[in-house]
Amino acid sequence: MAEARRFALVDCNNFYASCEKLFAPTLAGRPVVVLSNNDGCVVARSAEAKAIGIAMGVPWFKIAATAESQGVVALSSNYALYADMSNRVVEVLSAFTPDLEVYSIDESFLDLSGFRHLDLVTYACQIRKRVARWVGLPVCVGIGPTKTLAKLANHFAKKRPSFEGVCDLMSLDEPTLAHLFSETPVDEVWGVGRRIATRLSEMGIETVEALRRSDPVWIREQFSVVLSRTVRELNGASCLSLEAVTPPKQQIMASRSFGSLVFDVEDLREALAHHVSRAAEKLRFQGDEAGALTVMIRTNAFKPAEPQYQRTVTLPLATPTSDTLHLIAVAHRILDDIFRPGFAYHKAGIMLSELRPTTAQQANLFGLPPQDARRQAAMLAMDEINRKWGRGTVRASAAGHRAGWQMRRDRLSPAYTTSWSDLPTALAL
Template sequence: MPSGRIALVDVNNFYCSCERVFRPDLEGVPLVVLSNNDGCVVARSAEVKALGVLVGTPWFQLRDLAQKHGILAFSSNYTLYGDMSSRVMRVISQFSPEQEIYSIDEAFLDFRHPPHLPWVTTGQAIRARVRQWTGLSVCVGFGSTKTLAKLANHVAKHNPQWQGVCDLGALASRDLESLLATIEVREVWGVGRRLAVQLSAAGVHSVADLRACDPRWIRSRFSVVLERTLRELQGRPCLGLETMAPTRKEIITSRSFGCPIYQLDELAEAVREYMARAACRLRQQGSVAAAVGVWIETNRFREQDRQYSPSATWPLVVPTDDTRLLTQTAQAVLRTVFRSGYRYVKAGVMLLDLRARGDLQQGDLLGVESAAMVARRAALMATLDRVNAKWGSGTLGIGSAGLKSDRRWTVARGKLSPAYTTKWSELRRVRA
């Protein structure tokens, strides 16, 4: 295996671990984190996993089990999780200048040149610093490719004898083959259950089986994507680190309501808030949108209800990132699709046909409004984003967005933990 390594750093049971950092009394207590409106399980602690609870299980179905085993449930606190994720990513970036943030709780690091310490020692140093600086526990996997690093992380996480760090490159060929023979092929990054069934039918059951396949056969029988995965398992890099987040081609914001909505004005209020979030994300990636879409939904699972789930998309005269213009268009679209007499449970907005703001020609704008007006719009949106970044999302918004205290439709989060790291009023107090 080449001297350089790719590392995959992954936080263990991230959502539940974030809750425990500020509640040491929860250590060892079975925990679950619930989806919007406290509906289904989206994250489980190790204790709950051991009880056989699956992601997606409705919380109401777990009431008896929760009472028997003392399972505690938390509403999804995405503000807390996002802030803790940022802290973890900043810590691990100190170990390598090349970092790809793959998800909220995991990142790849590129070690092109061996560090002064052995790989396992480096991994333990990463674990120790993250633990000391954030209170969270991570596992680290090393491999010569991203796929092998992912696999090494899986080994480290599920085998206590590795003590949270696995370097597949340190294993002798025979030992590596023996280890890979014990891992089901569905654990390979990008394979999944459905493809694993197809591979199993073709006689490929373990990671070792897949690694021994002929790439040409894999490509002809399955796909070029799986062929790349195979080559990565064989130690031949096919996937580079994406150190810059890819630009979204569309932006979608949607939520289920805390209670059903029947009136247009309440739907309009929800659409305004969703568009404010989408527009902020649009500006963050330096894009403008040329079209706006809106959809609303009734509950398709309630057969006794009349069903109606329309959507519509309108083009914009000039592509924009201005929350006010985007919101005005979304409101107009909503009015065309709304019908009274229905029990609406969800709404969403879409920003489509995205383009880089730098590609927008000045002449495109000047035909509609003056250069001074264009500059004022940009300055206003920049101020809006700065205020919300400093004081919290939603602090400053469009005047027509309504008062938060009056919103019956907002997502129900009855088991929400405090914003320990982002609100002064909710900081933990330490008494000496």
């Protein structure tokens, strides 16, 4: 019989807020929240902000006066900082196992199956200490024989102080596990969302333990093979393998609400050029070309009293491409067809679809030449310069410099780790 697998899930605590606190000592002990695009809603909270009852997803304008009177500090999302800190955490974790899956910006699965000679709780404590010392961020570690149980263990590691940041479900006996799972709502299980949890509750399955004791065949008939697999994972049967290499995306989207309402078509052209540039860079990074381009523009649906208009159009490309300039030209052609003056536009976006590897390009029926090699070399050179010197160092002129459509981030912290001008300064007293 094959030996049980051993997975660990390492999760950064209050990741966005912790990144902000790391470089701002004045925030120590203060409630901090991070806001969504255009400083809209609360998307991250420090432990202090949670303690005073600030809810996730609440619009900031509704609570700003009360929150600020309680000393809450609200900051704009600093995506460059969070991405860089995430990469640093992953670099530290990669020293603890050769098999690692970056699940999200603040979570990574580690396969520890080959470490049976070690006390995994002690090993997990070493992980926590090294990340804290080398990166400065707090993490919790959950360990289990399946990825689903490891994620559940991480929940216990964060929410139950008795575990002191590390929970190894494999070290607990069956009665203890049953008691622990019986106290845990079923919606804490990975993949069980609100809608599924409601249906399960109607069937009398309200806790993790009740779901674990369910018949996986019956669950598959009532729900899906995915939830049936979850039941098997809760019982220790590993059904989900580690994805050491992230699979290529089948679609690449780039869209964002504007910082202020846009009326001018030139602002829309610049916004679309910006979105296409970012999407095309991601497309080239994964070695693909796009066979179709979608453009979307719309007004603010949350203001029904205002005149409403939205259009989404997809245009197949005669020859698949990853050329930024060609894709921008196509996006602008679509915009010229769908733009209507007189409306207050709230959002624009693009999507690249029908992706295929660059090496799989077929000849065109009408004998059109494949993507020009020199243009492709120019695109790759642009990508390399931007990776080295920062995004937007070299860009298409169509992306322009108009600021009317840019996302509003009035509370943005410095780029502490990605800009020389924003490096923290230490003063000797």
